[in-house]
Amino acid sequence: MTDWFAEQLLQWYDQHGRKDLPWHRDPSAYRIWVSEIMLQQTQVTTVIPYFERFMERFPTVEALAAASTDEVMGYWSGLGYYARARNLHKAAITVVEEHGGAFPASKDLIQALPGIGRSTAAAIVAQAHGQRAAILDGNAKRVLARYHAVEGWPGRTAVANELWEHAEAHTPDERIQAYTQAIMDLGAMVCTRRRPGCAACPVREGCLAYGRNNPEAYPGSKPKKEKPEKSVWMLVIEDGEGRILLEQRPPSGIWGGLMSFPEADPALQPEELPEHCETALGLETSEPETQEPFRHTFSHYHLWIRPVRLTAISTRALQDDRSRSWLHRESALEAGLPAPIRRLLG
DNA sequence: TAGCCGTGGGA
DNA sequence: TTCCCAAGGCT
Incomplete structure (x- = not known):
């Protein structure tokens, strides 16, 4: 059954919808899956270059499963929400090991994979x-x-x-691919958050918000909360051969599992930092050179990043620690790095 | 249930 | 400059 709403959307889609996005070319379950994960909370224009690079390196679920998590994180570096990449890699391994490399066709099996919820599973099938x-x-x-x-x-x-009830009620039995793309395109291109283009909307006759003359009032906005300000020293430590010290962050929390600069308590004075390096890192360093702090905003707080440049005189006591490594700039940039750290590396 | 998890673009 | 939030899911 196709109701009036769906019928209008399909007709609009045939004329105005997007049909040439990268994942529309060979829309296999694997490619649609990867695109849907990248598109979670992320805009299409941001995703496209990441998707192209990712698909070139990991063209199949087997290729993705066979790669190391570190390499996958490298291809995700800069996209954010890094748990998505970890779950994607974990799920790829599950698909290969438990489903023989064939991406499951049932929605329930798909939704059981990590990182795939109700909406993403539906989008894939x-x-x-x-x-x-x-x-x-x-x-x-x-x-x-x-x-x-x-x-x-x-x-x-x-x-x-x-909203789920309305979504279920409008979803037609036929032309599901077109309808799914149509409702997303209408939202992205016409029914935008601000200044919606109601004049170009195929369903405005039936739209209650349009009838009330206040479409921008919907959907209701999230209750706002104060964002706390935090602060941290970021230690940019370079040795005599131009290598930079990076360490792996804890698996959970912000930038979980990514490589980053060692951090120090912001309560420390700059002149105390060499001693901190000595005790915490086993490093003898030169005088610290503080740089201009900058503010980085996360979803729930602001972080003042205070970069400090130090030169390591000796690099003892570091070879044993797998979580820390000295890397040249080029190889560091291939690792999974948070965006501001990537920027600091220059 | 509500907090957490990134980044970049638009206004 | 500052705020909001975008093809959500996990805990």
Whole structure:
């Protein structure tokens, strides 16, 4: 069954929808999967170059499963939300070991893989296999919240449930790939967060928010909270051969498992930093050269990054520690690095 | 359930 | 400059 809403979206999609995105070319389950993970909370224009590089290096799920996590992280470096890459790699190994390399075709099996939730699983089976499944990404949430004038912030379970019901009800039995792309394209191209292009909208006749003349009021916005300010010394330590000291961060928390500069307590005075290097890193260093701090904003707090340059005089007591390594700039840039650290490396 | 997890673009 | 938030999922 195809209701009026879906019919209108499909007709609009045929004329205006996006059909030439990189993952539309050979839309295998593997390629759709990788694209959907990259696109979580990330805009299309940001994803495209990452997707192309990733697919060139890991063209199949077997290639991805066979790679090291470190190399996968290197290809993800700069995209953010690094748990996505870890889960992607873990899931690839599961697909190879438990499903014989064939990406599972059932939505439930797909959703059981790490990093794949209800909406992503639906997007994969709909786009790769043409199975009827409702998605509810940020675009669909905005379109449906406006069309049905659903009040409240979609982060609340009751609001999300209501949107899911609308999503299920509108999803047609036929042309699932087109409809899935259509509702996302409408949200991204017409039913935008600000200044929506209602004049070009194929469903404005039925849209309750349009009828109320306040589409921008939907969906309800997230309750705002104060972001705390944190601060840290970032120790940029270079030895006599132009190598930089990097260490692996703890597996959980911000930039979990990525390589980064050693950090020091911001309560320390700059002149105390060489002693800190001696005790914490077993390093004899020259005088510290502090650089201009800059503020890096995360989802939940601001971090003042205070870079300090030091030159290592001796590099003893480091060979045994697998979590720390001296790397030249070029090889460091191939590792999985957080964006600001990559920037500091220059 | 609410907090956590990145980055870059738009206004 | 500052704030919001984008093809969400996990704990």
